[in-house]
Amino acid sequence: MTAIHQHDDLADTIPTSPAVIAQTFATPVARIARPYAEIINGQLAELVLAKADTTGNQYTYKTETLSDLMQWDNPTVEALSAWVLQIAKQFVQTLGRQQRPDLPDFEVVVGSSWASIYRTGDQHEAHFHPNTALTAIYYVQAPDACELDLIDPRAHVDYYDPGITIAGEGSRVRLRCRPGELLLFPGWVKHAVPEFTGDGLRISISWNLGYKIT
Numbered sequence: 001m002t003a004i005h006q007h008d009d010l011a012d013t014i015p016t017s018p019a020v021i022a023q024t025f026a027t028p029v030a031r032i033a034r035p036y037a038e039i040i041n042g043q044l045a046e047l048v049l050a051k052a053d054t055t056g057n058q059y060t061y062k063t064e065t066l067s068d069l070m071q072w073d074n075p076t077v078e079a080l081s082a083w084v085l086q087i088a089k090q091f092v093q094t095l096g097r098q099q100r101p102d103l104p105d106f107e108v109v110v111g112s113s114w115a116s117i118y119r120t121g122d123q124h125e126a127h128f129h130p131n132t133a134l135t136a137i138y139y140v141q142a143p144d145a146c147e148l149d150l151i152d153p154r155a156h157v158d159y160y161d162p163g164i165t166i167a168g169e170g171s172r173v174r175l176r177c178r179p180g181e182l183l184l185f186p187g188w189v190k191h192a193v194p195e196f197t198g199d200g201l202r203i204s205i206s207w208n209l210g211y212k213i214t
């Protein structure tokens, strides 16, 4: 009893301070507008459609070109890819140095790259890009916003449903990008294209990027 009384006395005299709540394990997602995109997007769309017509793969849920975009031998595509690599390097340098101040010199390199065409009713189920450090997506054409859902990448968030979530467990974040925007996020982030309901075409280009330590 004595100990309890002492504890109560202390509780009365020690000032309380607010709890510190840290939101940990954030995931970086970058959106960057391509300068003068309106000048190149029409030409890119024509090129993608021509490639898809000749060597593309028409799946039940969307149409893709082959993963040979870096061999298209087109100056507009090459300039866009060079810009994507430059932006991706800045993204990785900025974030990488926060993790590790002695970040080694590196180059960002393309593993594979392709274009996707969505027609009304098309979609792409949740997936991630294996063996990819960084996923890059550039939006070429759409009648409205290009929707992309990012899916909670934390492991085990669906192990049990307590009825109340305190950290957005299992949630999706829907991005609504415009043609001319580039998205960058880690390759392990699951993403999905919700059903495309617009008239016309939704065209995007993707790059699977890696790092070459120099």
Ligand SMILES: [Fe+2]
Residues within 6 Å of the ligand: 127, 128, 129, 191
């Ligand atoms: Fe993807």
